[in-house]
Amino acid sequence: MLPANLDRxxxxxxxxxLKADPEPVPLVLAFHGGGENADASVFQSRTQWEVSGLNNEFIVAYPNGCGTNTRLPGQATRLVCDSTGFNLSWNAEGGDPRGVAELCGIDDHAFVEQVIADIQTRYPLKQDKIFAVGHSKGGAFSYSLACDLSTTFAAIGVxxxxxxxxxxxxxxxxxIFHVHNLRDPVIPFAGGGVDPDFQWPPVTPGLELWARVNGCTLSIDGHDFGDDVCAKANCPAGLQVELCLVDATGDTTVDPVSAHRYLTYDEAFRLRNYNKKKNVYKNVRDAFAERYLE
Structure with missing residues (x-):
């Protein structure tokens, strides 16, 4: 559990x-990937959810995960849960792979509830318009929040x-709105990963679980994605389970981490009439906002 003296x-x-208008507004919680942080020089600058928030009038919060005070976990002497820490991660409440937050039993779900409550003391929120979005470990954490706080979140973007x-x-x-590169070597669509210490389950079972929960029918295997690259489940009104797949080869000399971070979405959203030169994180941001926030 979260140590009592640990600042978040x-x-x-x-x-x-919105500061001058007290009308209730949506809230987007954006979660960085493992080893990153919410600082403007990293995750915030890449995604710039606040730009979409300005256009569509919603609030954005970038929480920080928990990590260590040194780059080498074996030499760490304390936990750090702000942008000065190293190896920041999230407790996705699951099995492998486990990062610092999971190994230390950090109650990140309680932290997220505290963040929402703190924001609500200053700004009125639309209770049916609270969303979680995340990349990599932040995406796995968004799934975890949907599992345990399903009465809080209307949708997640992964x-x-x-x-x-x-x-x-x-x-x-x-x-659920999920985007994945079929050639992602760090978190492969079919499960596994290049790092033997960080093996991930496949994507499809999670989407099938949410299709059942949402009362949808979903067929991924054998689906002809064609130029659309996205497949939507047949869901009741007001609900979605959507998967956008990419077969992005990119530069074959690119290292696995770069492929995981930067090749994942460029080709997908080029095919959806996005400018290929745009930041890939922003492409996903705009697609999610288009579906749930406009």
Whole structure:
């Protein structure tokens, strides 16, 4: 559980118009990947959810995960849960792979509830418009939040991740938007990974679980993605389970981490009439906002 003396942090972005207007607004919680942080020089600058928030009038929070005070975990003497720490990660409440937050039993779900409550003391929120989005470990954590806090989140947006919480038993429907590169070597679509210490489950079972929870029918195997690259489940009104697949070869000399971070979405959203030169994280951001926030 979370040590009582452990400080947590998050970056809050509120459009100036909302500061003067007390009307309830949506909230997007954006979770960085493992080894990253929420700092403007890293995750926030890549995704720039606040730009979409300014255009569509919603609040964005970038929480920080927990890590260590040194780059080498074996030499760490304390936990650090802000942008000065190393190896920051999230407790996705599942099996392998386990990062610092899971090994130390950090209660990240409670932290997220505290973040939402803290924001609500300052700004009114639309309770049916709270969303979680995340990349890599942040995406796995978004899945975990949907599992355990399904009455809180209306939808999640996941990129380059998978559902790693084997005990997932949501009590409420949550819409899912998932984007994955078929050639991602770090978190492969079919499961596994290049690092023997970080093996991931396949993507499809998690999507099938959410299709069942949401009362949808979903067929991924054998689906002809064609130029559309995205497959939507047949869901009841107001719910979605959507998968966008990419077969992005990119530069074959690119290292696995770069392929995981940067090749994942460029080709997919080029085919969806996005500018190929745009930041790939922002392409996913715009696609999610288009579906749930406009």
């Amino acid at each position: 942090s998050y970056i809050l972005c509120v459009p100036s118009k 990129t380059a991740a998978t559902l790693s919480d084997a005990s997932c038993q949501p009590s409420n429907a949550v819409s």
